[in-house]
Amino acid sequence: MNEQNHDVLPRGVSQQEFQKAIEAFQKLLGDKNVLTRPEQLIAYTKIMMPVDDAEHAPSATLVATTVKQVQEVVKICNTYKIPIWTISTGRNFGYGSAAPHHRGQVILDLKKMNKIIHVDPELCTALVEPGVTYGQLYDYLQENNLPLMLSFSAPSAIAGPVGNTMDRGVGYTPYGEHFMMQCGMELVLANGEVLRTGMGGVKGDNSWQVFKWGYGPTLDGMFTQANYGICTKMGFWLMPRPPVIKPFEIRYEHESDIADIVELLRPLRITQVIPNSVVIANVLWEAGSANVRRSEYMTGRGATPDSVLKQIQHDKNLGAWNVYAALYGTQEQVDVNWKIVTETIKKSGKGTIITQEEAGDTQPFKYRAELMSGVPNLQEFGLYNWRGGGGSMWFAPVSQARGNECDKQKTLAKKILNKHGLDYVGEFIVGWRDMHHVIDVLYDRTSREETESAYRCFHELINEFEKEGYAVYRVNTAFMERVAQSYGPVKRRVEHAIKRALDPNNILAPGKSGIDLDTFEE
Structure with a gap:
């Protein structure tokens, strides 16, 4: 394979090491799911913030379709110290859109992981992948004549429940506090392991989407507005449609x-x-x-x-x-x-x-x-x-x-x-x-x-x-570091201690919510 000259590189990564990583990603995902040409990255560079586009330019985009692929992606990232910025639908307009936190990060795009895995019309629960949009889920409920209703942010049809909930967005129905209605996550950790929160770790258990807490510390909230794992499935509660x-x-x-x-x-x-x-x-x-x-x-x-x-x-x-x-x-x-x-x-x-x-x-x-x-x-x-x-x-x-x-x-x-x-x-x-x-x-x-x-x-x-x-x-994304300072040094030290424990190579979305091992000073 001919070596490419990449104009945008991840922080601290050489041309040679980045090329090796790209070749590993191509072998894993296929050439069509590893985007490196400028014209392929246009959709991932649009920002609405008052800073130069170049500050948030990605070096590449990876499109994964399975949990197994996500696991292998993070293993490659650990080998070559490649930072990835994960998006689900990339429709986070006004908060940074699909562009990464800082120049050179590789975008991990999960839009093709868009299965509606399960909807229970009696218990009023759903389990979906991150690429599922509110419009897609609404159509599913309508087509299957299910007496359930969704809660979503205002520009809703093209956004999705996983991304919105992971950023603790809100909606306009009685179920409008979206994280409160979340129940069970599946996450790929930085070392490639898969964690299921709540009841999800119990083999054979069927209460994953109905009981939030499980046993021991409740971890779901730790992964929201954070960079400790990649959410590949999420359960949440749906409101019965009233008469x-x-x-x-x-x-x-x-x-x-x-x-x-x-x-x-x-x-x-x-x-x-x-x-x-x-x-x-x-x-x-x-x-x-x-x-x-x-x-x-x-x-x-x-x-x-x-x-x-x-x-x-x-x-x-x-x-x-x-x-x-x-x-x-x-x-x-x-x-x-x-x-x-x-x-x-x-x-x-x-x-x-x-x-x-x-x-x-x-x-x-x-x-x-x-x-x-x-x-x-x-x-x-x-x-x-x-x-x-x-x-x-x-x-x-x-x-x-x-x-x-x-x-x-x-x-x-x-x-x-x-x-x-x-x-x-x-x-x-x-x-x-x-x-x-x-x-x-x-x-x-x-x-x-x-x-x-x-x-x-x-x-x-x-x-x-x-x-x-x-x-x-x-x-x-341009102001995450500044806002993190508002919440005080103790909170920041705890967040970075968790980051060091779970992601010592700092590969998962460095800079998200001000959490970045490369720039944080005690």
Whole structure:
């Protein structure tokens, strides 16, 4: 075989050693599943972060189809000290997409491992491989007439449950805390061994997808947002589809209403009168999702003035805040809870309730109702058209579900974004007692000026929120090291001690969540 000259190499690996590794991968996977030419790697190099593409350029991509192949891949990686960055569907938009953490890592693409292994309609469980998408699983449930529903992130159809859960993503149904609904993982460790968590290690046991804990330490959480193993199977619980799902919206006129909204909704969430993750989306989030473009209202750089936001709110029949929730159950159950919700809103003296019958097929209500009903769609990608130019980073701090906390976060975020000429495009997702504050930092990546502003802005968001005691729960690959610092040195030392024990050659996704043996200093 002719030796290739590879323009991008893994950190610390020579041309000769990398060529030997590529030949070993080709022997294992076949030439067509080892991608090294620039044109083959284009799909793995698209990023939306304000850094140079070259910083996240892969040296190659491996496409595996079986657990055995994954085991052999990591053995080759150990021999030649090749770092791999594993993806399932690679649709982690706003958090780094499919590109690796740093230049030269080899991508291990598991999209062809896409078997729906088992769905139990009575126990309401599923077991799938990492390449399974929400769209594929939804179609499977529909085709087999199974009375079950999915929970997924907003741009859902092309994303998958394994990748989303491993990054601790959330959804919009009563099963929206995805890691909480996970039950049993199969993982290939850095030495090639296969670990099954929970009940999965017991020979002949059939409780893998129904009992999370097993015996001894519970390990599943250790592998999420981490680089200690490669997930090749995951079990999770599915929600029985109730006879009645009643989605609704509450529209608020003023940006200052956010504190009152949260205080109003928190008791309804904690008591499970409203059982799903309530979304409180600002006007620009909903306008962008409905494919409104900034250029329709103004041109030039800079933040969108409040006067224009009010005009959009009026023109598109939106609220300054748009609250989405749903009720689930029998008609009797829904009727009782609907009475509680409507009376609570009425007593508050503010907020206009819109039902599905009133909204019809209008956007953004339609796609919100679909998300809450377990129907995947791609409508929220319209956000990327608001400014255009392909730049997007999710800034996702967490707070208590208190009105004053959310008002404080919104005010701080908007101030920083506007200072850098960018817009506050945000939503709060109400958990049981927490608020996921998700902000899409949108910018024109074709503009050097705006790209540099976005980079400075994101740094300032992290720094200023940290000063106020807030940290994010997920972040894109360019800022993982910085966010890891927010959580303190003890946590970092423990994470790296585990890494040294399980992956001494540092081959599994170095840099993921700031865990990297080559760069960590005690």
